[in-house]
Amino acid sequence: MGIFERYLTVWVGLGMLAGVGLGWMAPGVFQTVAALEYAHVNLVVAVFIWVMIYPMMIQIEWSAIKDVGKRPQGLALTLTVNWLIKPFTMAGLGVLFFHHLFAPWVDPQSANEYIAGMILLGVAPCTAMVFVWSQLVRGDANYTLVQVSINDVIMIFAFAPIAALLLGVTNLAVPWETLFLSTLLYVVLPLLAGLATRRALLRRSPQALEAFVRGIKPWSVAGLIATVVLLFGLQAETILAQPGVIGLIAVPLVLQTYGIFFLAWWGARWLRLPHPVAGPACLIGTSNFFELAVAVAISLFGLHSGAALATVVGVLVEVPLMLSLVAFVNARRPAQAAPTC
Template structure:
């Protein structure tokens, strides 16, 4: 590796330079071509997939020819590719220094509270409130609620000018916890709290655990290996400025590819169940709005409370950039993992898998809108501007 600016033992990492405030009206111009086209591209992929599934005979049998852990190979490849580039961007090398600072612990506590206590309960409540008569679709929605953020949250935080280092830390934390907790959480909230009867197909811990290990463990390991292999063979500058920008779009392409294949497999099913498909939109939209708003409001309240106690010239651990990080990590989900587990457990043609697949279609436009909201609130609210060192 090339020589980089080292951090002295026991000292905090220097904060990322504060970005200039950007007029929210210019947010669309700051997006890359892929980001601008992502939402319409998802819609096109869904429509094309449905048409293929409805009018191309034998497409389901073709996808099922080769399988990996109960999932067709074409879909499994797409699911892994979606998360590999995102996990390559995480700055794992900063973690030892970050965890030696006191400023991180309050935010870890807030993130754990929202992601592993509030979020699952809110999603289960919304799923039951809006889909009481659709148990299979309700299960798919609950499975999305159990899968915590690791993917697009990095993009939303960047666009909304959040703290990239803290965002990466929370992504890594939730990735590790997800490998341990997703299986028991899903079993608890689907089979016990969710009320799936013993006569229904229900989740088995072993199958869920293997799916989590494959579809989270493999891309996490690949991301770490890729990051440090490229860094070792070239330089940190090349990794950040050349490799990652070129490698990153593969995550979005993998997402579009997976949606196309899945909707091709589900085409006939979707056409004949269009009403429940649209009903799935309701709990997911409400979930994103409630979780994002609650986390953002909590950090702002802590910011104003800290400002009164410490004075406006003191550093605050709860500034705007941290509000963005907490809001987007709480208000977004790892729908890739939920899709993978739903497919492996219930089958690619199931209602559960179809409900999980609705996740990216809902999340992308809602969180883009919340990015605009965040930028408006950056200038519209009074924040303690000083940033705490990470």
């Protein structure tokens, strides 16, 4: 493990501080970057995420994807957590904290909007960052791709009904451009680029592929840190202006993240999943598709609403929390290739 991966938590922490500092000192630069978006997908963030994902995509073998069907338990665990548990626990925690525990400090309208933002996060399982977490825990790249792809298909049909049910609205409009563009940028294009690179390198030799993957790995970590700096820079004014509100919203999000993960981790142990499948299966259900959640929050409640703020807080807390869970998974990685977790 290289120095970047070994001290990744330190680099991410420094990236968070650097992002807030740069966003405070040069807000105009980050405003310009924020304007470079299409269908609520920031194109600069997309480039950084693409850099993170590409190294993992090179490791995917089409011939091995068919073998995923021989081990359906990991996929079943992911789908159960993502669609039958996670949205409802997120809604329950939102109501518990903002209608009861935090009620003395939050007005009812803001409370409802914060809950709505949390629900939108809970109904949007991650599409992009999952590949990064899977790579960091040495997950099965082929299995992870299948899990993400099936989640994306289900999201097309399930996102609107579940979100509408929990939000109590009947005219929920899904931003299809955001969903389509994110899938294209974060799954389809890097996958095609990775497969083309893999094929070209294998024509030379397996050693050429191995050397290329080893050499490009640091770029994945660099892309993660650059994404953290940019995200925190884009939200620096909000972080500095409303630290108390952000802290309140972060509390149930932290509980949701750890609660969902450890529920999935218990399920993985019960199913006796091998580590390369169990690690990503637990992390997929924990991470969120923040572009979609932010886009829907803005369209339903407005750019400066509490719902939009809650989805942004979800973005800010996700990376450090997920890194702590990556560390947990790696600490329990068996010495051999694929014993049970």
